[in-house]
Amino acid sequence: MSVSQEGPNHIAIVMDGNGRWASKRLLPRLAGHRQGLESLRRCIAACIERQVKVLTVFAFSSENWKRPADEVLGLMDLLANALAKEVPQLLKDGVRLYFVGDRQGLSKKVSDGLAQGEAATAHNSRLVLNVCFNYGGRWDMVQAAGKVAAFGKPITEQAITDALALAHVSDPDLFIRTGGEMRLSNFLLWQAAYSELYFSKKLWPDFDESALDQAIAAFLSRERRFGMTSAQLSESEDRPKLPRPK
Numbered sequence: 662m663s664v665s666q667e668g669p670n671h672i673a674i675v676m677d678g679n680g681r682w683a684s685k686r687l688l689p690r691l692a693g694h695r696q697g698l699e700s701l702r703r704c705i706a707a708c709i710e711r712q713v714k715v716l717t718v719f720a721f722s723s724e725n726w727k728r729p730a731d732e733v734l735g736l737m738d739l740l741a742n743a744l745a746k747e748v749p750q751l752l753k754d755g756v757r758l759y760f761v762g763d764r765q766g767l768s769k770k771v772s773d774g775l776a777q778g779e780a781a782t783a784h785n786s787r788l789v790l791n792v793c794f795n796y797g798g799r800w801d802m803v804q805a806a807g808k809v810a811a812f813g814k815p816i817t818e819q820a821i822t823d824a825l826a827l828a829h830v831s832d833p834d835l836f837i838r839t840g841g842e843m844r845l846s847n848f849l850l851w852q853a854a855y856s857e858l859y860f861s862k863k864l865w866p867d868f869d870e871s872a873l874d875q876a877i878a879a880f881l882s883r884e885r886r887f888g889m890t891s892a893q894l895s896e897s898e899d900r901p902k903l904p905r906p907k
């Protein structure tokens with residue numbers, strides 16, 4: 662069997678398990694999210710070291726508004742404070758920030774912070790960090806279809822792809838979900854069509870460099886066929902390219 666020769670260019674992560682991490686320690690859920698932020702910091706550094714080019718994380722879903730108000734407000738505050746605090750380090754590390762999601766309904770503090778974080782890091786290119794906030798895969802498809810219709814373009818796969826909120830990057834090669842659940846939860850529904858899925862039982866705050874290496878090792882052992890047969894792959898000199906190379 663031929664297997665992936667190169668490490669993942671783009672990793673997407675559902676950072677699940679912060680609440681359970683906190684409950685196990687009799688801490689409030691927000692303490693879990695704060696520890697989750699620490700884990701994200703570590704993951705960004707690890708991705709840079711491993712020459713991953715794009716990291717896309719699910720920080721707040723369209724459905725997370727249903728959580729208790731104090732947790733929602735806490736997550737908003739965490740993001741706003743993280744932006745103020747982390748951007749100088751991201752700048753030094755060559756990270757380019759993108760915020761992906763519906764900005765309507767976010768407070769001015771949060772949406773200004775998002776815009777400033779993006780502008781400040783716009784010249785960086787070592788790692789693209791897509792923070793999906795107030796994001797849902799279905800929201801993205803609907804807004805993309807709306808754009809295509811508004812321009813009066815024919816509905817094609819390419820037209821929709823180009824109108825999606827992640828049009829600036831290639832599709833994820835490796836899709837990781839921590840926390841033991843095995844579902845997509847409305848994350849990257851379009852873009853994950855050919856991603857390799859990897860589910861870890863580790864809670865997100867415990868997902869460290871060695872856990873990331875295990876996920877990458879699993880990815881490297883997979884055969885990516887993109888709809889072809891194994892025999893076709895072995896015959897082909899070139900590795901299959903992602904449907905939407907960037």
Ligand code: FPP
Pocket residue numbers: 676677678679680681682694695697698701719720721722725736739740743792840865
């Ligand atoms: C899911 O775990 C996690 C979230 C909804 C929030 C993710 C946020 C972070 C990792 C912090 C980084 C944040 C920003 C703002 C960049 P859960 O709470 O559903 O965990 P549970 O399933 O154990 O309850």
